[in-house]
Amino acid sequence: xxxxxxxxxxxxxxxxxxxxxxxxxxxxxxxxxxxxxxxxxxxxxxxxxxxxxxxxxxxxxxxxxxxxxxxxxxxxxxxxxxxxxxxxxxxxxxxxxxxxxxxxxxxxxxxxxxxxxxxxxxxxxxxxxxxxxxxxxxxxxxxxxxxxxxxxxxxxxxxxxxxxxxxxxxxxxxxxxxxxxxxxxxxxxxxxxxxxxxxxxxxxxxxxxxxxxxxxxxxxxxxxxxxxxxxxxxxxxxxxxxxxxxxxxxxxxxxxxxxxxxxxxxxxxxxxx
Amino acid sequence: xxxxxxxxxxxxxxxxxxxxxxxxxxxxxxxxxxxxxxxxxxxxxxxxxxxxxxxxxxxxxxxxxxxxxxxxxxxxxxxxxxxxxxxxxxxxxxxxxxxxxxxxxxxxxxxxxxxxxxxxxxxxxxxxxxxxxxxxxxxxxxxxxxxxxxxxxxxxxxxxxxxxxxxxxxxxxxxxxxxxxxxxxxxxxxxxxxxxxxxxxxxxxxxxxxxxxxxxxxxxxxxxxxxxxxxxxxxxxxxxxxxxxxxxxxxxxxxxxxx
Numbered sequence: 001x002x003x004x005x006x007x008x009x010x011x012x013x014x015x016x017x018x019x020x021x022x023x024x025x026x027x028x029x030x031x032x033x034x035x036x037x038x039x040x041x042x043x044x045x046x047x048x049x050x051x052x053x054x055x056x057x058x059x060x061x062x063x064x065x066x067x068x069x070x071x072x073x074x075x076x077x078x079x080x081x082x083x084x085x086x087x088x089x090x091x092x093x094x095x096x097x098x099x100x101x102x103x104x105x106x107x108x109x110x111x112x113x114x115x116x117x118x119x120x121x122x123x124x125x126x127x128x129x130x131x132x133x134x135x136x137x138x139x140x141x142x143x144x145x146x147x148x149x150x151x152x153x154x155x156x157x158x159x160x161x162x163x164x165x166x167x168x169x170x171x172x173x174x175x176x177x178x179x180x181x182x183x184x185x186x187x188x189x190x191x192x193x194x195x196x197x198x199x200x201x202x203x204x205x206x207x208x209x210x211x212x213x214x215x216x217x218x219x220x221x222x223x224x225x226x227x228x229x230x231x232x233x234x235x236x237x238x239x240x241x242x243x244x245x246x247x248x249x250x251x252x253x254x255x256x257x258x259x260x261x262x263x264x265x266x267x268x269x270x271x272x273x
Numbered sequence: 274x275x276x277x278x279x280x281x282x283x284x285x286x287x288x289x290x291x292x293x294x295x296x297x298x299x300x301x302x303x304x305x306x307x308x309x310x311x312x313x314x315x316x317x318x319x320x321x322x323x324x325x326x327x328x329x330x331x332x333x334x335x336x337x338x339x340x341x342x343x344x345x346x347x348x349x350x351x352x353x354x355x356x357x358x359x360x361x362x363x364x365x366x367x368x369x370x371x372x373x374x375x376x377x378x379x380x381x382x383x384x385x386x387x388x389x390x391x392x393x394x395x396x397x398x399x400x401x402x403x404x405x406x407x408x409x410x411x412x413x414x415x416x417x418x419x420x421x422x423x424x425x426x427x428x429x430x431x432x433x434x435x436x437x438x439x440x441x442x443x444x445x446x447x448x449x450x451x452x453x454x455x456x457x458x459x460x461x462x463x464x465x466x467x468x469x470x471x472x473x474x475x476x477x478x479x480x481x482x483x484x485x486x487x488x489x490x491x492x493x494x495x496x497x498x499x500x501x502x503x504x505x506x507x508x509x510x511x512x513x514x515x516x517x518x519x520x521x522x523x524x525x526x527x528x529x530x531x532x
Contacts, residue, residue, distance in 0.1 A: 164370040167331050168431075172385040172438065173358035183373050 013257025016250055024071040035065035035221045043237055057229055057240055067247055070223040074204050074251055077138055081203035082196050084142035089149025090185060090192050097157030098180040111147050119144030123206055127215045134217045137210060141203045149192045156188035197259015201252045208248055223248045276343050278474050279305040279442055284327055284337035297323040299498035308468065310475040312485040314521060315495035325446045325478045329363055342441065359389045362435035366447035368427035372419040378430050379415040385437040404433040409463060425456035444476045449484060461488055482525040486510055494518045
């Protein structure tokens with residue numbers, strides 16, 4: 001009964017995500033030139049001039065150019081931060097679960113420590129100290145997001161390491177590190193990867209929030225930065241904040257729905273096998 | 274007579290269950306000569322699989338000594354232990370669980386060849402084909418994944434993987450129990466043939482006295498973690514001394530009639 005509805009939401013998600021990826025990839029073609037360049041008179045309202053369909057901001061920068069190039073930053077940061085946190089998380093989780101004993105204790109207490117500090121605060125502190133550049137922002141977001149994957153990976157590894165195939169690998173004299181990362185980790189990954197859509201969505205939001213507070217990469221257009229920019233003229237030109245806000249909502253929704261649909265399809269396939 | 278291949282004495286392993294400790298294996302001693310099969314029989318929970326895992330050093334005993342090929346087997350660790358593991362291999366009960374779910378027939382057999390550098394990389398493919406032929410499988414199977422082949426074929430692949438590093442001793446932990454009867458007979462025949470060809474020794478863990486009778490030379494009967502009776506297969510089956518041996522015998526009707 002629910003299946004068609006679910007696959008509809010999945011389709012919507014995938015459509016949004018695909019559109020977003022296309023826009024991000026072809027940004028230089030859709031809107032050539034520097035998106036930060038002043039191209040028209042300031043505060044041009046949307047639909048007034050077809051050269052600038054969504055209008056311009058306080059300095060006369062084109063809103064379409066900002067949105068298109070902002071999609072690049074959002075997706076790049078979201079994906080990179082998710083990949084980084086999944087990698088850090090699964091390596092630490094695998095080591096903790098596989099080695100056990102005091103290593104497990106130590107790694108899990110570190111994980112606890114990171115989980116106790118609010119993620120956004122951690123990212124904020126990290127960026128303010130290390131300076132706002134894209135790699136730092138990615139790392140800052142990963143720093144607050146790796147604990148989830150680490151816990152899931154550890155739990156999965158704990159159950160996998162008792163299985164006979166691990167005993168069999170030990171019997172043939174395989175090195176413990178090879179057992180951990182070649183035998184166990186690939187089998188522990190599916191539930192960890194299921195977290196990725198949530199992490200990408202959260203990373204996009206965190207990046208936007210950092211940019212909103214002025215801690216984004218100053219050389220790049222970001223949606224968060226655009227929203228912040230529009231705040232000063234919120235009464236007279238609300239579209240400057242609303243339009244990038246809508247883009248942000250769509251991006252997060254698209255990533256989340258597409259991710260859910262993928263996970264669900266993978267789960268159904270396993271169920272059928 | 275030369276020293277036995279495997280010699281264990283006073284092997285003890287204690288586990289904690291609900292706060293109190295109990296001995297899963299209690300003061301067990303065993304001897305296994307070259308080219309021989311020693312069966313360890315007992316009801317479930319008697320500690321026979323734990324004993325197998327102790328011998329394989331998948332578990333560390335709390336007390337006791339194990340000598341393997343004249344060396345103190347328990348003194349080995351790290352790289353030396355991994356290197357020496359080539360000489361003692363195992364085949365487990367559930368052939369599906371004993372392989373990495375992502376493994377193919379080829380990768381499963383290639384692992385020990387690579388780890389113990391049995392053959393140069395260029396000859397590995399031929400070696401795998403040769404091992405598959407020796408266990409009665411078509412080398413064309415090598416590209417299949419483990420879950421694509423039948424249970425009997427899987428167990429043959431497990432045997433090929435165990436043989437790859439040229440072991441002297443193979444621990445068969447209920448290796449035929451999960452197979453259906455006709456396949457079980459074929460796999461036992463294969464194991465017997467390999468033993469004759471290579472002078473292999475088997476430590477054969479089983480609960481099935483009928484299979485043991487056909488396959489083993491010596492028997493150790495376990496109950497509650499202790500070895501309660503040892504002897505040649507014929508002696509134990511024709512004249513069981515312990516209560517548990519008589520119970521196991523009664524559960525194997527064909528032997529019972531004969532006895």
